[in-house]
Amino acid sequence: MLVHPTHERLVALGLAGMAKAFEEQRTSPDLAALTFEERVGIMADREAAERDTKRMTTRLKFAALRQNACVEDIDLRTPRGIDRALLARLIAGDWIARHNNLAICGPCGVGKSWLACALGHKACRDGRSVSYQRVPRLFEAMALARGDGRHARLLKSLARVELLILDDWGISVLTQSQRIDLLEMLEDRNGRASTIVTSQVPVDQWHEVIGDDPTLADAILDRLVHNAHRLNMTGESMRKIAGKQALDADKNPVNS
Template sequence: MLAHPTLDRLNTMGLTGMAKAFNELAANAEAEQLSHGEWLALLLDREWSWRYDRKLGARLRFAKLRHQAAPEDVDYRGERGLDRALFIKLIAGDWIDAHDNLAICGPSGVGKSWLACALGHKACRDDRSVLYQRVPRLFANLALARGDGRYARLQRTLGRVQLLILDDWGLEPLNDQARHDLLEILEDRYGRRSTIITSQLPVSAWHDVIGNPTYADAILDRLIHNAHRIDLTGESLRRKQAQKA
């Protein structure tokens, strides 16, 4: 078999996964027992896996998730009010296809950000674009972008990503510019994309955080009326881990 010319052609055509699999099979004496169809199936499977892993890696790098969380690692045993049936349903991702939102509320340390990142990781695995943003830093970046000409491009990115995670919402009241920026983001996303927002405050307190009643009504109408909700309770998991240590 002309192994080297075949490998060269596979690499030239960008079929890197197939090339690696071909090289391994050619060096494996047991592979001679495989039929042509089995050879081809193995090569195609390796190529698909290689492309999927590369695309997933790119999506995760773009997402910049705060935690390396995966839905398989979620702990449902802790006493924090996490509805297992609801979260498993959210993991499936149909709510993202429906362009719904998700609000995760609860005291500090109960795992809000971790759960949001786990859903973000699953969305990346499902070939969806994801972007994680801490709300205080997001508004600071938007203010800087307005001054250096990146504002429109950043707003387009925030509007187009299929799943936007807004973490640590409500740590401080919004000023006029932040209210405007948030409304523009949610207006671009409403009915087209999904947003996860995490907060230490209950949804009933969000109106006061926004401040301006007119803006508050407009923002919450686009964010909450089609949102699934997870309300967590209990002690800080960080404190429990520290006590165990």
């Protein structure tokens, strides 16, 4: 089948969505009854949808979320101490517009990282830039960047992100260089962007995690916690629950 010159021109102009809609209209007799304005409107809507999809794909790729999670799949049936009213406000996303932070704390396996990634995914859908970082690897990357001259550029890129997810905070006590890096990063973001921190350590023990420099610890916590929502999760590990369910399913297979 010959390609229509208008289709080629739309593709050349970078209007892939309109080009697809144009071909669909040419090959669909049902659309012939539509008015000119309606047909152009369909093409414009298709182009807008294509561009939205591309932007969403780009944001998710940049975010590099650890978990394939979305807020619609949050499990509220399993008792985990999740404040539903707070969760609803977090999903709405106004706290990001106000540049507030979020601390998600709880024992291992209760779903802290999954929930943080679900909120990150929702932020991407809302058109916001997101970056997921595991704290130990981030500090390793910052140490390497300091050695090869990329340190300032890395800090600048972290400052620009509208929602930064710092996962696995508090695994070990910070070194002096890590404390300084963290303070610089939070100072650049303070009042300008939002940060989610997940940790097995309760917020009231974070001072000890930062280390034995009380001046830096106070400065870091002031920028991280003073405007932070707190979501304290409890309960049994979701991985253990899933494992038990899988074992039960193996022991009691459903007869087909």
